Structures are given as C-alpha cells and as structure tokens.
Amino acid sequence: MPLLPTQDFQGQTLVRVGDADNFMLLAPQHGGRLVRWVHRGEDILYWPDNADWSRPAKVRGGNPLLFPFIGRHFVDSVAGQWRDRQGTLRTLAQHGFARDLPFDVTAIDAAGSVTMTLRDSVQTRPGYPYAFVFDAVYALLPDGLEVTLRTTNTGDQSLPCYPGHHFYFALPHAQRAASTLALPPADRVRQLPDGTPGPGDAGEPAYRLDDPRLQDTYHVFRGGAGAMLSMPGRTISFELDVAGSVPWHAVTTWSESEQSDFYCVEPWVGLPDAIHHGQGLRWLAPGQSESAVCRLRVTA
Template sequence: MPLSPEQDILEIDLDNSVLRFSPQAGGRLLSWTIDGEEVIHWPEHADWSVPARIRGGNPLLFPFLGRHRVDGKIGYWRDARGAVRELPMHGFARDLPFDAHADVHGAGLRMVLTDSDATRAAYPFGFRFEAAYTLADARTLDVTLTTTNTGDTPLPYYAGHHFYFTLPHTQRGQTTIELPRTERCHQQDDGSISAAEPGEPSYALDETRILDRFHCLTSAPERPVRLVAPGIGRVITIDLRRPGSVPWYAVTTWTEKPESDFYCVEPWLGLPDAIHNGRGLRWLEPGKTETAALRITVETTR
C-alpha cells in the first residue's frame, strides 16, 4: 500500500489479520487485509494532499453526515437561533487529526477528536468523539463511535461510517446485499428526502435503484446486513445489534463509477440534512455519552 511520508501509519496485527490506520488523517482506518487479501479497499495511487477525498478505508462522518444546505447552498446549516454556519459535507472529522491510544491488552486502537478552535466556528459545541477498532479475532472487527457532550448546552449530531469494501467491479452482478426490514429513499436535487419505498430483503449490487440510496431501518433489525460475494468467495456480515448501542437509523449503499473496484456499505445514525429535517438527528445533553456499535465478520466460502 503506498503511504505518504508525512503520515504516521499504525498497524494492528492479529493472526495475519492486519488493520492500518492514519490517526492524523481524520482518524481513518485505511485498510483491512486477512491472509494478504484486501477486505477494506485502499487505492493503489492515493492522493495524500487531500486525504478526505481518497476513495478508500473508512472515513469518519461527524458531527453531521451527507449534504446539508441553507437556501440551496450546500455545506451550510442553520442553528435554532437562526445563525447560519459553514460546515463541509460529511462534517469536519475526516479532515482533522485524532489522538491515538493503542490497546495494550489486545488488538485495538482508539482515536479521539475534541473540540478546538478548528471546530467551534462551524460547530459551537464542546465534544469528545472517539472511534475504537478492536479485532475480536482474525476475522471479526468491533467498531464503536462514542460521542460525549463536554459543553453546557445540548449537542446535535448524527455520525456515521463510510466503509469501502473491496469488490472487483466485474463482480457486482453476482454479489448481493441482504438487509433487515427497511424503507428505501434518497436525497433529491433540492436537498429534501424522497418519499419512502418498501425495501427488499436483498439486492444485487449492479442494481441502479440502490446506488446512493438510504435503507432506513423500520424497527430493531431482526437480522444483520450481509454482503454475499460468491465470485470472490466471501461473505461480510455487519451486525448492528450490539449491546449498549444506540439504534442505527439507516444503511447507505453507494459506489463511485462503473469501473470502481469497491462498494460502500455505510451504517448511519441519521439521514443527510437531519439538522433541518430531523431524520435521525440526535440531541445529547451536557455531560452525557452515547455509543454506536457494530461488528463486522468476514467469512471465506471457498
């Protein structure tokens, strides 16, 4: 994997399962390989000049995710008092350095972002945002996002993941995603969320109706999300029912181009523009903490 000399890359290794991170580049999980096979995609030629735009790894989406807008202008939000503030798409976390703390008792890493002069103009709240990754075993990855309100006013947020799973583009038609009960919608050109359509229990990844779509969970998920890729002999399970976790709101499916050798499956706590439309917007009282947890398991089928 090509690395920038300006980035400190940390590795977690357990029984030939290797996680690579760049805490200084947005607290980013760069890649996950098992027995030398890539599970989380990282591009061969990554442009480190703008790490947030690299198509790979798992960019962290905080404090808001997706596109928010005011009067048609993307990248702005209006607070309860009417003040308009500029905040980039998917928030600022993926652009900022995190402090890294290795787990001395196991195969894990915690990365922490706190409010600073770099965040307060866009988001005038005191916070502590932590992403923790732990290899429970060589094929099982636990991931938690923990948000704490360190300020003295209620804190609005809706965080999420942007996992780039490795998948040759020629395999999309043979690969399916299985979902619990959902309703399918998308963000329209004016920023509003479309009317919901009944979700299907499974889709092929070459179906255009799931490109850049939000699969909103209509109840506590009765089964995990599964990415079944027989062409590469792999099943990826994403369990969103972890103990102590706040409920996930939606799973987003997206890829960039017909020839992109990745497909993104993104658990989100809310929908784009939730700060205005309320779809998944969470309010955290001063001194309170919430954790959103999931578990990814990789099974080889050949």
C-alpha cells in the first residue's frame, strides 16, 4: 500500500481523497467513519466542532458504518441480544460493532476513491461467530458520491447480515420546516418494545422534516427504492435501485432533538431485529459475496 494522503483535522490524522473543492476525510482507525464530505466547496455532512475523539463511535456526525446488523435487537424484550440458529444467546451492541473497530485501507485512488476493510477477529466473534470480510468503498462522482458496502463470507457456515448507513446531513434546525423528504411508495413502521416491527401506516409522497411522524421511523419500500432530500440551497437524491446491488429494504429518518443541526436519512438493507423476524435479513453461503450500493447525487 502506498503512502496514504492525509490531512490533520481536529488533532487527528485522517485520510483525504479528492481535490480542493470535492473531497472526503475518513477515519479508518475509528470505524471507517466518513467524517467530512465536501462537494463544490460545501460540507454535505454534519460534524461537531467539539467532537470527542476519545469516543468517536459516539460522535453524532459523518457516516457511521452499521454492520453486521443495524438497529436494536431483543430476546425476551431484553435489548442487545440475539439468538442464533442453534439457539445460542449472543450479545451485540446497537448497530453492530463496525463503527467501534479499526478498518484497514486496502485500496486508494487519491483523486477519487478508497476501500476500507474490516475482518473478523477475537473482538467480533463472541457476538457474531462468523468469518467475514466487510469492505466499505467510497467513490467521488462528478455530482455526488457512491458508496458500496460489500460483505464476503470467508467461513464454512452461512452468514447472516443486514448492513446500513447513518448519514448525518448538515441542516440548521431552523430550516427543517423549509426542508422536505420525498419517497417512493413506502410504509411507515416503528419498532415495538419487544423488537418486532409495528404495524405499517401508508406513507406519503413527501414530508416536511419537522413532521413528528418522521422521528425514528422506518420507511419500508413497497417496490422501487430511493429518496430525495430537499433543503434550502441543496437537494440530495438517493439512488438505491443500482444494478448489481442487493435490495435496500428501507430508509430511516431520525434526529437527536428539535435543536440538532443535522438530519439523518439512513438507507438500511434490513429492519432492526431482522435476525428474528426476517424482514431484510440476508444469508450468505460460504464463499459468497454481495454488495449494497447507493449513490447520492447533489444539485443546487
């Protein structure tokens, strides 16, 4: 691997990919986190000025990678647990372990793309007893960004997974009422206290971002997948029906509070607790590899 292009940011040495006006700053050592994505000189993602780098997995910002499972899991209404096919009880943190572990940079083009890789280890096997390679491939596009989450089963037993994203988009909270999210036909679903998906309500074609129905809500696609986030001065289109990609099951909408200067739109391959209820659950045979690909297009 050649010497990595880097930039100092908040006292950290981050990997830099791109040019002066279109670039990414990434922290492979901190969960493969995309920290900044600058498009035409403007930050697309939110990152706090006072980020606590002693606990980067807890920082609200950038794009944490969610693997092997997204969301919260429950056994007998106890969060943080799941049961495997043999009936063994396993402990797994919310959104999995990828955002807490260091990735290796396994390929890089300083002008436009980087591949970061996480492999199974003594840290992953107690809660997830499978051999895997998980690659996150970020590639700058002339009008946006393409991200590929590629999972490969390197073991001798079938592997369950349903990865996802947690994009924190920069949006001053005062602009939420002037911002909208448009969706294809989808049902609004929330997780019940026992972990199962609640009954779905028919979704609407578009919502204002100050609509309380969006908070911590899964928008489960009925057919085609996608989304369009429109904010003052910027529109971000999510292309989720990409050739060669596994299906995206839903996007989730969330923000920490009404005063937060970010808004999260998160493409997910499955729903939380899918290992138990099956909605979006993927099983990879030994030697199998599959990718979840999304493209974000930015227009003014």
